[in-house]
Amino acid sequence: MRERTTIVLAMGRELNAWKKPFLISSAVVLAVVAIGMTALVLSSGGDQTVTYQLGLVDDPPAAVERDIQELLHPDGRVMTERFPSLTEAEAALANREVDALVVGDDEVVWGPSTSNGLANAVWLAVSNQQVRDTAAGLGLTAEEANRLIHPEIESRAVESPEAGSVADEVLAAISVILMFMAILAYGQWIGYAVVEEKANRVVELLLGAIKPHHLMLAKVLSIGLLGLVQIVAIGTLALTIGLASDRLEIPAASASIVVWVIVWFLLGYAFYGSLYAAGGSLASNNQEAGSVIGPMSILVGIGYVLGLITISGGVDTLLIRVTSFIPFWAPMLMPGRIARGWAENWEIAVALGVMIVAGLTMIRLAGRIYVGGVARATSKVGWREAFRTGTDLTE
Amino acid sequence: MTLAIIRGMCHHEPVLRLDGLSKRFGDVIALADCSLSVAPGQMLGFLGPNGAGKTTAMRTIFGLVRPDRGRVTWEDSELTTSVRRRIGYMPEERGLYPKMRVRKQLVYFGRLHGLDLPSAEQAVDRWLEVFDLTDRANAKVVELSHGNQQRVQLAASLVHDPMLLVLDEPFAGLDPIAVVTMARILREQAERGIAVLFSSHQLDLVEDLCDDVAIINAGQVILSGRVAQLRSASPKRYLEIATSGPVDPSWIDQLPGASLVESRDDRIRLLVDEDANLEMMASAATQAGEISSFTLEPPRLSEVFTSAVGR
Ligand SMILES: Nc1ncnc2c1ncn2[C@@H]1O[C@H](COP(=O)(O)OP(=O)(O)OP(=O)(O)O)[C@@H](O)[C@H]1O
Ligand SMILES: [Mg+2]
Secondary structure, three states: OHHHHHHHHHHHHHHHHHHHHHHHHHHHHHHHHHHHHHHHHHHHHOOOOEEEEEEEEOOOOHHHHHHHHHHHOOOEEEEEEEEOOHHHHHHHHHOOOOOEEEEOOOEEEEOOOOOHHHHHHHHHHHHHHHHHHHHHHOOOOHHHHHHHHOOOOOOOOOOOOOOOOHHHHHHHHHHHHHHHHHHHHHHHHHHHHHHHHHHOOHHHHHOOOOOHHHHHHHHHHHHHHHHHHHHHHHHHHHHHHHHHOOOOOOOOOHHHHHHHHHHHHHHHHHHHHHHHHHHHHHOOOHHHHHHHHHHHHHHHHHHHHHHHHHHHHOOOOHHHHHHOOOOOOHHHHHHHHHHOOOOOHHHHHHHHHHHHHHHHHHHHHHHHHHHHHHOOOOOOOOHHHHHHHOOOOOO | OOHHHHHHHOOOOOOEEEEEEEEEEOOEEEEEEEEEEEOOOOEEEEEOOOOOOHHHHHHHHOOOOOOOEEEEEEOOEEOOHHHHOOEEEEOOOOOOOOOOEHHHHHHHHHHHOOOOHHHHHHHHHHHHHHOOOHHHOOOEHHHOOHHHHHHHHHHHHHOOOOOEEEEEOOOOOOOHHHHHHHHHHHHHHHHOOOEEEEEOOOHHHHHHHOOEEEEEEOOEEEEEEEHHHHHHHOOOEEEEEEEOOOOOOHHHHOOOOEEEEEEEOOEEEEEEOOOOOHHHHHHHHHHHOOEEEEEEEOOOHHHHHHHHHOO
16 A cells, blocks of 8 residues: 555656656647648548540530539549530640530540540440430330449459558558657656666665665656557547548548557557666666667667558568567557558467567566666666666565 | 653664675675664764775665675564655765755655655645755755755655664765754754764764764774763873963973874874873973863774774
8 A cells, every 4th residue: 555655656756757848749749740630631632533624516415414424423523615616626625625525416536635534434425325315216214224324233342452541551650650759759758767866866765765666667657658648649639630521531440540559559668668767777877878778769760660661561571570579569560560451360469469478578577677777876787787686576 | 851852862772783784896895794783862973984885884774785695674674665764864975856846855755755745744844944945945956055955855864754864974065054953953863762873074073963983994893882982992092281372392202101193373182101191291291381271081083983994
C-alpha cells in the first residue's frame, strides 16, 4: 500500500515535470496531423472526374447523351455543344474544342483528343439507341428493349493480394511514422529523465525513500501515459477529419488499425522504455547519456527505415516479414503490415506473443541494470557491470 | 525540561550499527572492517582525512553502496526502505531538482518519506520559517544562492521528522551565521532524542558540538568515543600561556621538556613532557612577560585527530 503511494507520488512529480514539453509537442504534432490530413482530403477527393466536350450535330436522341453520362460515371462526365453543320463541328473537333462528335442517330466522329473511355461510351450509347429503335420496330416493349441493352451479367473483381488501396498505404505510412516518433521521443524522454536525476544527484535522496525499481516503474508509467494520450489524440483527430469529409475513402479497417497502433505502441514502449531507462541509469551526465542512448535510437531508426520500405516498396518481402517478428522492430512493422492487409492472423498472434514475452523480459533485465547503475554517481557504468551489481526486481 | 531532553542526555542502546563493513572499488580499499554505531539522542561526529571512507560508509546506510562484507542494521535487523524513510539524509553531493520550486519540492520529499499532504505542508512551512526561507518558498531551487540551496537541502532531510539524521559535511559552504544556525538545529534534534551522524572537517566546531566522535582512516574506524575521554586519554599535555603583552619567545628554547607548538602575539602553546617541571616553567614564563593565564590541558580534538591518523 505504502509502496503504491510512493509510486503514485513519483509519477505525479514526473508528469508535472514533463507537462510543458508534452503540451508543446502535442500542439505541434496535432497541428501537423490536422494540416496533413486536411491536405490529403483536399487533394484526394478533389476534381478527379474528367469532363469531356461532346459535339452534337443533327439532334441525336436525348437518350444517347443520357447513356453517355451514365456510362462515364463516376470517373467522367460530358458537356455538350450543338453545331449547325458537320463542317463547323469537324473544325472544332480538329481544334480539340470538342473531344468527339455524334451525328444524328447513326454516326460518330473521333478526333485527336478522343480518349478510349469516351470513345467506348459514345460508341456504346449510339449502339444502344439503335438496339432500342430496332426492338421497338420488332414490337418489343421498352422494358424488353432495356433487357437487351443491359444483359444480366454478374461481374466482380479479384484484387492482387499485394496491391492495397491508396488509403491503406497512407494508413500504413502514418502508423510507421507515428510508431517511430512516439517510441523514439518517449523512450528518449525516459532516458534523459533518468540521467537528469543522476546528474543532479537527487537520486541519492530519492533512493532513501523509494525502491529503485519503483522509481523506474514510476518513470516508465508516467511518461508512457503521456505517450498514450498523445497517440490516442492523434488517432482520434486523424479519424475525425477523415470521416468528416466524404471525399476521402476511409477504409473500414481504419478504426481497427488505430487500435492496433495503440496496442503496438504500448508493447513497443514497454520494451524500449525500459531499455532507455536502463541506458540512462548507466550515464552520470548528459554527455555520457548521448553515447548510451544514441545506439538505442539507431535501433529504433532501423525499424523506421524497414517500415518505410514496407510502404513504398508495396511488396511484403521476406525481410519485412521476418523482421516484423523481431521485438526490436515488430512495433514499427506489424501495424504497417496489418494496415496493408499483409499480416495473416497467425502472424499477428505469434508476433504479439513474442513481443509480450520480450517486453516482460526486457522490463526485468532493464530493472536489474537500472538498480545496478542508478546509484553509481561517479562515472559511467558498463552494461555488464550494472547487470552484475544490480538486483532482480523481485528482491 | 521535556522528557525528550532528558532522554537525549541519557545513554541509550545504539539503533544504527555499521558492522565490519568492507568495500573495495577496483584497487582502492574504501572501507576496511569499518564499524560504528549511533544511539538516540547521540550526536556523533564522523571525522577522517579526505578519502578515508566517510562518504562511502554513509552511502551504505541507504543502499547506495553495497558493502563487500559486513552489514548495516537498524535495531539489529537489516535496513528496509520503510526504515530508511525515517532517516534524514544530506548527501555529500547536494541533490535537488533544480527547476522545481522550493516549497513544492520539500512537500514532495516529505510525502515520499511517508507524510500525508497536510502534515507535509505544515512541516515544510515550519522549516522554511526556521531557515528563513519563507520568502523564497516559490523560487526555483536553481535561483537560490549556494548557501540557501544548502539550507533547503537540510530542510529536505528534516521535513519528515526522522529518527536518525545522516549528514555528509553539513557545514561545508555555509557562512558563519548559517553555521551557528545549523549547529543549533542539530543540537535541538539530538536533544529531542534523534540520533545524529554527521561528517565534518571543521574539528573545532565538532569539538564544541559533539559529545562523541568516530575517527576513520583508510577505511577503518581507528578511534571513537567521548570527545573528553579521547582528549584526556592521550598521554600528551599542552601548556597554554596567555600574556598581557608581547612575549619574546626565545626563553622557550632554554626550557627542558617543552616544545613550541604555536605562538601568537599574546598566546603560546607548548607540548610538555609528562615529567616536565611545571613550576620551573611558570617562573621562566613570568620572567619573559606578564602572564594572564597559565593552563595545562589535554590535546585539542584536532591534535588527537592528527596524531591518530599519523600525519
Ligand atoms: N564509486 C566509486 N568508485 C571508485 N572509487 C570510489 C568510489 N567511491 C569512493 N571511492 C574511493 O573510495 C575512497 C573513499 O572515498 P570517500 O568518498 O568515502 O571518502 P571521504 O572520507 O568521504 O572523503 P572526503 O573527506 O574527501 O569526502 C576514495 O579513495 C575514493 O576514491
Ligand atoms: Mg566524503
